Amino acid sequence: MNSATPNDLLEEYDPEKEKMLLSDVLDRVLNTGVTISGDLVIGIADVELIYVGLRVLLTSVNKLKSDLDVDGNPTV
């Protein structure tokens, strides 16, 4: 998967961007797509639950990062 850019310049590595893309992947794979329960019902409900859990976790990671300064010390 590529981020579309108006030109072919090499973009600077940005860990924040990587995290956002992972979040997009999780959003799409866990929350969308055709839902067909196979004969093995592994519980779409289970998947919904982890999805909610992951969203909470990602939000917490973001919050934690914003509460730390560049050296990793608490800002408050």
Added chain:
Amino acid sequence: MKSLYYVFGVTKNAIGNTYEIAGSGLVALTEKVSEKDFGPSYLENNLKDMNWVNEKVVHHQNTLAAAIEHSSLIPFKFGSLFSSEEQVKSMLADRKDQFAQLLSQLENKQEYGVKLHYNDLALEKLLTESHPKLSELKEQMLSVTAGKKFMLKKKFGDLLKEEKKKEINRIRQEVYSKLNDSLRLKQLDVSPSESVIKNVLNLALLTDAMSFQEKVVPLTDMVKGPAFSIEVSGPWPAYNFVEL
């Protein structure tokens, strides 16, 4: 230990990247997975393991991303499991007409993500400098008593909040209208963020590569600056456009 059949999605043609099960004029992109990973008695624990979830979710996406380079496809949701090839074939037969109709709608089209972000600090700075009333209040605050300064500060804060809201909505509307005009799109939940960069519009578009170049790429140049930016992702399998 028994194998299970994990279905990533359905296409019209064989691709060759995965274990493929053909039936009813369709092909299910599958993989034999271990009961230790997806079996009902193991899955509950595995779902609690973030590394396991990440690995499997990324594998699901990567498998489909490789497949959309060759054929239009219907992506399945994570964890679509079957106990045998016969069960997969039976699913293809049961949904044959629905799948065929959906695949024809997806022909030559893929999903793209378009997110509008704003930088809270940059937008406040921009408005403070460019809005006459806000600049005036800021100026006044420098030369008044503490009591009056408190009142002016409140007035400044309220006006800034109001102007920020107006400006964000103006740009959101502009981006949305330009895309909604000619492309099939869906509005998704905005991504939560505690940082100064906020996501205020999250869209999924279904389009062909040419329309993407014509409609979306120029938008990233138009909305470019310290206060607002557009992030584009994709092409994705059409996750958001495959409801049955």
